[in-house]
Amino acid sequence: MSFSGFKEVIEEGDTVILYISVSQIYALEVKPKLISKLGQPVDNVFQTKYGSLRVMDLVGVKFGSRVNLSRGWGHVLYPTPELWTLTLPHRTQILYTPDISMVLTQLEIGPGSVVCEAGTGSGSLSHALLRAIGPSGKLYTCDFHKERVKVAGDEFERHGLGDRVCVSHRDVCVEGLGVSGVADAVFLDLPKPWEALPHAVVAVKDSGGRICSFSPCIEQVSRACEMMASLGLQEITTLECLAREFQVKTISLPVISNDTKPITELQKVKVKDDELQEPSKKLKIDEDSLVESCNKDVLSDENVDDSGVLQERAVQNGVQQKNADVRFRTGITHLKMPGHTGFLTFATVPPGHSRSTGNSATTPLP
Ligand SMILES: C[S@@+](CC[C@H](N)C(=O)[O-])C[C@H]1O[C@@H](n2cnc3c(N)ncnc32)[C@H](O)[C@@H]1O
Structure with a gap:
């Protein structure tokens, strides 16, 4: 028994969840023998990409423990309905x-x-x-x-x-x-x-x-x-x-500029303190609208308000700027997401x- 009430230590007869990674999760029954496809009893040894696990060796191990496989490791988890699903x-x-x-x-x-x-x-x-x-x-x-x-x-x-x-x-x-x-x-x-x-x-x-x-x-x-x-x-x-998965990414959007006149537009810039310290890799969300380079002027510390969230800034430095970007963190969904x-x-x-x-x-x- 293991679904009907929580316990700490794995016993023979339990179902345990072997978690190796998000895409490699397996339910194992802790018993000495399994029946092979040919109908023969065989030792209960579970094979994974990272080597094998003798399932009976789990008896006495605490749920949540890390267990060694012959070429790697995984964790043995208590079986919840969510993991069973x-x-x-x-x-x-x-x-x-x-x-x-x-x-x-x-x-x-x-x-x-x-x-x-x-x-x-x-x-x-x-x-x-x-x-x-x-x-x-x-x-x-x-x-x-x-x-x-x-x-x-x-x-x-x-x-x-x-x-x-x-x-x-x-x-x-x-x-x-x-x-x-x-x-x-x-x-x-x-x-x-x-x-x-x-x-x-x-x-x-x-x-x-x-x-x-x-x-x-x-x-x-x-x-x-x-x-x-x-x-x-x-x-x-x-x-x-x-289900809609949002990934938090740093993206770049172009600042509108004019080749012949000084820039005078009021720009709304959404930035956070931490991105300013360490701008991470750009995500191209729209190939046509994104510009390759990062505008250091826009991303300088003086453009961030105390909350670090939103600042309105007038760019009136009178200098012609080309390909100016603004980089910021935001949540992005996949355009096509089956659900x-x-x-x-x-x-x-x-x-x-x-x-x-x-x-x-x-x-x-x-
Ligand atoms: C999609 S499955 C149900 C899956 C289940 N909700 C789950 O989460 O595992 C539908 C089941 O309904 C059963 N079923 C279909 N028509 C039925 C009926 N008239 N009476 C009883 N069972 C029926 C099928 O045999 C099948 O096992």
Whole structure:
């Protein structure tokens, strides 16, 4: 067990995260043998670009420690749902942490919550849900793919989460979620969420709750919203989480100059003290507008106000200047940044819904 409660020292049976670099993170199971592709038991030795690691040697090592590989080193980290999402074996498309954090917040999930999920898929969201609900909560998760149900169930057991989750094999669009009137929140990640929504409402407590449907396409969102409205759900809202990475760079922009007349323009110069001490490499953000050289006059200390942030300066030195630049630190995004994973549509199930909307039956869990 290692996901269900924090501990300091690695034991046999734990899952640990081997962190070598941002792009080299692996989940390892601390056990003596693995089953090879040929079905034979083999020693659990993990191979990396920096050499091998005998996984059983981690027993007794503290989480967070640096460990030696045969040609380098890495760190062994405690497995959080966020690290698990980055390292889990993919059996399906999965939800990633930005969307997951929005789901947990918008569904108002916390310790003791009862949550229903369909489908389980690779269990990426399930792990985050299981941490959020804690030992006093309950997750009912289902999938109509039998093998995925089995693998996810085994994984939850190995991760020490078995007592707070019930995994079932069912077609949620036909049989429902298996429970009625118990859920604080329901999450759907399905190709046809509108078919499961009436069942989702049945699962929610009579005092009301929240529902979320994740869909990659806007057409699916549209149909889900129509169904939510027809079921009398309220506060229907669709959100999209888009990551935008800002890199802090020193860039140069040209100061407008006139070849024949003295410069008289009032220039707004955004500079910081530290850049003035040590101007770093220029980033060309626009090949046409940037000028190669740095104007020492513009970047002198006397052009910076006390805050070091903004100064208005009149350049009236009467001297002709060519190719004058101003250099400053700023946040720049990549022009093309892929980010779309899907749309999250949230809705509130009002109190007393079972009298007005919940007409679908559900096949009870065994
Ligand atoms: C994209 S995956 C879910 C991934 C999951 N959210 C995660 O983060 O790992 C969708 C899953 O829904 C299951 N599924 C699709 N239609 C279903 C249905 N009608 N009933 C139950 N499961 C269904 C699929 O088998 C698949 O495993």
